[in-house]
Amino acid sequence: MHYTGTIWRPPYEASSLLLEVTAGCTHHKCKFCTLYNDLPFRFRMSPLEDIEQDLQEAKGQYELWENYKVKRTFLTGANPFVLQYERLLSIGKLIKRYFPENQTIGCFARITDITLKTDEELKSLQAIGYDGLTIGMETCDDEALSFMNKGYQSEDILEQCKRLEQANIQYKLFYLTSISGAGKGEQGAKRTAEICNQLQPKMVGANMLTIYPDSELLQEIKKGTWKEAGELEKYQELRMLVESLQNETEFAALGASNAIQLQGYLPRDKEKLLSILDEIIAGMSERELRNYRKNLPHL
Numbered sequence: 608m609h610y611t612g613t614i615w616r617p618p619y620e621a622s623s624l625l626l627e628v629t630a631g632c633t634h635h636k637c638k639f640c641t642l643y644n645d646l647p648f649r650f651r652m653s654p655l656e657d658i659e660q661d662l663q664e665a666k667g668q669y670e671l672w673e674n675y676k677v678k679r680t681f682l683t684g685a686n687p688f689v690l691q692y693e694r695l696l697s698i699g700k701l702i703k704r705y706f707p708e709n710q711t712i713g714c715f716a717r718i719t720d721i722t723l724k725t726d727e728e729l730k731s732l733q734a735i736g737y738d739g740l741t742i743g744m745e746t747c748d749d750e751a752l753s754f755m756n757k758g759y760q761s762e763d764i765l766e767q768c769k770r771l772e773q774a775n776i777q778y779k780l781f782y783l784t785s786i787s788g789a790g791k792g793e794q795g796a797k798r799t800a801e802i803c804n805q806l807q808p809k810m811v812g813a814n815m816l817t818i819y820p821d822s823e824l825l826q827e828i829k830k831g832t833w834k835e836a837g838e839l840e841k842y843q844e845l846r847m848l849v850e851s852l853q854n855e856t857e858f859a860a861l862g863a864s865n866a867i868q869l870q871g872y873l874p875r876d877k878e879k880l881l882s883i884l885d886e887i888i889a890g891m892s893e894r895e896l897r898n899y900r901k902n903l904p905h906l
C-alpha cells in the first residue's frame with residue numbers, strides 16, 4: 608500500500624479500509640497544528656494508478672479472510688475532500704469496482720473544501736457513497752478562527768454544513784477546547800453551540816489544545832500575543848459547550864488530548880456528562896491535569 612508519513616484517522620474509522628488519495632494538507636497554516644510537519648511537501652495528490660494498485664492489493668488481502676466484507680473506506684490525508692469533483696467521482700467508481708459491497712466513503716474535510724463543490728456535485732458524491740465526513744471546525748469563535756489562520760469564519764461553517772445536509776451527506780464536527788485562549792473559552796464554547804444548534808451533525812467531538820514545540824502558536828505565546836488557558840479552565844469551557852448544545856447528537860471527547868474521556872448522546876446523557884465534568888473540576892488539581900498534558904507524546 609502507498610502510505611506516506613504518519614497516517615491520521617479518527618478512532619471510529621478503525622475498521623475502515625484506509626486508502627491514500629492525498630498526503631498532507633492544502634492549507635497547512637493553522638498556528639496550533641503540527642500534524643503534517645513530517646512531510647517534505649505541503650500537499651500531494653496520489654496518481655490514480657497508485658490508488659488502483661492499492662485497491663488491488665487490499666482486495667487480495669481481504670480475500671484471505673473469507674467472510675470479511677469491506678463496508679467503509681476512509682480516504683487518508685488532511686483534506687482529501689478538496690479534490691475536484693471529477694477526481695472524487697473517479698475514486699468512488701474505482702472503490703465500487705474493487706469492493707462492490709463497500710457502502711460509504713469517508714475522509715477529513717475542511718469547510719473550504721465543501722465550498723468548491725456545487726450542490727449537484729455534492730448530491731452526486733453522496734450517491735456514489737461519500738458520507739460521514741470528519742470536519743475539524745475547531746470553534747465558531749470568529750476571533751479565534753482568524754487568529755489561528757483557519758481560513759474561514761463561523762458563518763461559513765453554518766452555510767457549508769447546511770449544504771452537506773441538503774445533499775444528505777452526514778458529518779461530524781470537531782471542537783478544539785481552549786483554542787480561544789485564556790479567559791475566552793466559555794464565550795467561544797457558547798458561540799460554537801449557537802452555530803451547532805442550527806445544524807444536525809452526527810457527532811460533536813472535542814479535542815483539547817496541546818501546544819507542541821514546533822508550532823507557530825508557541826512563538827505567539829513567547830511573544831506575549833496569546834495566552835494558554837489553565838487546565839481546569841479548559842474543563843469549564845468543555846462544560847459550557849456540553850451545557851449549551853441543544854442538538855440530538857453524539858458527544859465524544861475520546862482522543863488522547865482529553866485527560867478524561869467522555870462519550871454520550873445528547874440530550875439523553877447531558878446531565879450525566881455535566882456531572883462528570885463537575886467532578887473533574889471539583890476533584891482534580893491544575894497540577895495533575897498539567898502533568899498529563901506535559902507527558903502527552905507528540906501527536
Ligand code: SF4
Binds near residue numbers: 633637642743
Ligand atoms: S488543523 Fe487541519 S487544516 Fe489546519 S493545518 Fe492542520 S491539518 Fe491543515
